[in-house]
Amino acid sequence: MARIIVVTSGKGGVGKTTTSAAISMGLAKKGHKTVVIDFDVGLRNLDLIMGCERRVVYDIINVINEEASLNQALIKDKNCNLLSILPASQTRNKDALTQEGVGKILEELSKEFKYIVCDSPAGIEQGAHLAMYFADDAFIVTNPEVSSVRDSDRILGLLSSKSQRAEKNEEPIKEYLILTRYAPERVKSGEMLSLDDVQDILSLDLLGVIPESKSVLTASNSGNPVILDEKSDAGQAYGDIVARYLGETRPHRFIEGKKGLFRKLFGGG
Amino acid sequence: MTINAQNKSYSSPALEFKSTMFSVPVLGVASDDLVLIEQLLNEKIKLAPEFFKHSPVILDFQEVNKKQLTIAIEAVVAVIRKAGLFAVGVRGGSDLQHQQAIELGIAVTANTEIKAELPKTPKIITAPKDDAQASDDSTTVLITKPIRSGQRIYSHGDLIVLAQVGAGAEILAEGNIHVYGTLRGRALAGVQGNAEARIFCSDLQAELISIAGHYKISDDIQGAISNTPIQIYLQKNALVIKPIA
Numbered sequence A: 001m002a003r004i005i006v007v008t009s010g011k012g013g014v015g016k017t018t019t020s021a022a023i024s025m026g027l028a029k030k031g032h033k034t035v036v037i038d039f040d041v042g043l044r045n046l047d048l049i050m051g052c053e054r055r056v057v058y059d060i061i062n063v064i065n066e067e068a069s070l071n072q073a074l075i076k077d078k079n080c081n082l083l084s085i086l087p088a089s090q091t092r093n094k095d096a097l098t099q100e101g102v103g104k105i106l107e108e109l110s111k112e113f114k115y116i117v118c119d120s121p122a123g124i125e126q127g128a129h130l131a132m133y134f135a136d137d138a139f140i141v142t143n144p145e146v147s148s149v150r151d152s153d154r155i156l157g158l159l160s161s162k163s164q165r166a167e168k169n170e171e172p173i174k175e176y177l178i179l180t181r182y183a184p185e186r187v188k189s190g191e192m193l194s195l196d197d198v199q200d201i202l203s204l205d206l207l208g209v210i211p212e213s214k215s216v217l218t219a220s221n222s223g224n225p226v227i228l229d230e231k232s233d234a235g236q237a238y239g240d241i242v243a244r245y246l247g248e249t250r251p252h253r254f255i256e257g258k259k260g261l262f263r264k265l266f267g268g269g
Numbered sequence B: 001m002t003i004n005a006q007n008k009s010y011s012s013p014a015l016e017f018k019s020t021m022f023s024v025p026v027l028g029v030a031s032d033d034l035v036l037i038e039q040l041l042n043e044k045i046k047l048a049p050e051f052f053k054h055s056p057v058i059l060d061f062q063e064v065n066k067k068q069l070t071i072a073i074e075a076v077v078a079v080i081r082k083a084g085l086f087a088v089g090v091r092g093g094s095d096l097q098h099q100q101a102i103e104l105g106i107a108v109t110a111n112t113e114i115k116a117e118l119p120k121t122p123k124i125i126t127a128p129k130d131d132a133q134a135s136d137d138s139t140t141v142l143i144t145k146p147i148r149s150g151q152r153i154y155s156h157g158d159l160i161v162l163a164q165v166g167a168g169a170e171i172l173a174e175g176n177i178h179v180y181g182t183l184r185g186r187a188l189a190g191v192q193g194n195a196e197a198r199i200f201c202s203d204l205q206a207e208l209i210s211i212a213g214h215y216k217i218s219d220d221i222q223g224a225i226s227n228t229p230i231q232i233y234l235q236k237n238a239l240v241i242k243p244i245a
């Protein structure tokens, strides 16, 4: 049976698509057959970050409307043949997503793939609802600021009441925290919430902290998920997250700021 | 507390019915021995003289009538009066007793009562499943997982939350509310008018707290002790926020 992961946040622009691209690539690189689905109908950009925008022919709405088969719509990733992408439609109305249609697609994908990663749109409307509805695991992407944390809390409420697992009274969705765009210096100066502040409100299992990093923009401009940039801090942080999700224990990094040369030489701090 | 104290302002219109609820102690009469009644009453008053001073009471004759004992309302009212209390209502009496009460200028009140039932086994709900969740009876509802923003929990009895209540979440109980995590959302106890209901929490950062309709919003709460266990209760129609000593 496949494991369905939803990457969600409530608030927009916090790094859901960046995270979806990175972890689906990470899972595939670890040898697991993985598919990543863009639920952001009307604002698709997962295909850009995966660098496959020019190969999009059919999308998820075509499959729901039975205008194309699932296999016609799936795009094989250029870097890793265990990874496939199911793009969203740029032109359709987001109401074209139906619960029945999404359920059918996930069921069919479950036969072939080990992990199904659902990149949720922002908000709590239909697209976000359907991205989370069938999930087994939820990766809550949060930025260290009050509004993002509040929206994450709201999403967690919906996960525990409006999901299939909740409605069927099954074991609840497993919830994890991914704290992104973390800048320890700005935490110290009080401009950003600290990890502790965030956990004080959300109290979730921490999968990892992704530092604010230029490598993210470079990666998305080149159409390669940042996890492939193994030299970058964000790439390594996503690597840790995939490993932890698969059961490895790795110490958390990127929570403290970089030590200056002086501190490195003379210790302390 | 006298009833007159309730009508402080006389602005126009000259007369106004206010649907303020306030609680009146009910005195259950279970014996026809007036000497015994007087003695027991005085013992009770000694325990809290200020509380009982000039207090209105409602006399409940259900027990004494069950025992088939006859007792004259007038005699009981005299004993009450002597002890410094005012009998303002009678209930659970026979037709004759109710007739006598009316002749004495004492109201006959309906025999319904919001029972302070002993909590039965708490109903255990690990995760809040639905936005507006209600227990179907007056048992205690126990929540063991965080209540998230946008969620709403309702209990017909007491409500116990072992985790935090997020900002934007709302918890309501007809009885008491206990929150063992941080309370950041809205907490409303005694929502059906039970002014005796209390809110207990280990860290008060609430957006709103309310007991029996008397509320405070976070601006009024600020400065109140955070990070210490506190209790909130109603005293003379005002919310009191106090650390649990």
Ligand SMILES: Nc1ncnc2c1ncn2[C@@H]1O[C@H](COP(=O)(O)OP(=O)(O)OP(=O)(O)O)[C@@H](O)[C@H]1O
Pocket (backbone or CB within 6 Å): A009, A011, A012, A013, A014, A015, A016, A017, A018, A019, A040, A120, A121, A122, A180, A181, A182, A210, A211, A212, A213, A214, A216, A217, A220, A234
């Ligand atoms: N760790 C990071 N460091 C620096 N920039 C980042 C980081 N993560 C994301 N970004 C940038 O933030 C912006 C939003 O990222 P992304 O598209 O992944 O967010 P999203 O949550 O999917 O947004 P939407 O809600 O619109 O779908 C992008 O410009 C991305 O490059």
Ligand SMILES: [Mg+2]
Pocket (backbone or CB within 6 Å): A016, A017, A018, A040, A119, A120, A121
């Ligand atoms: Mg996105």
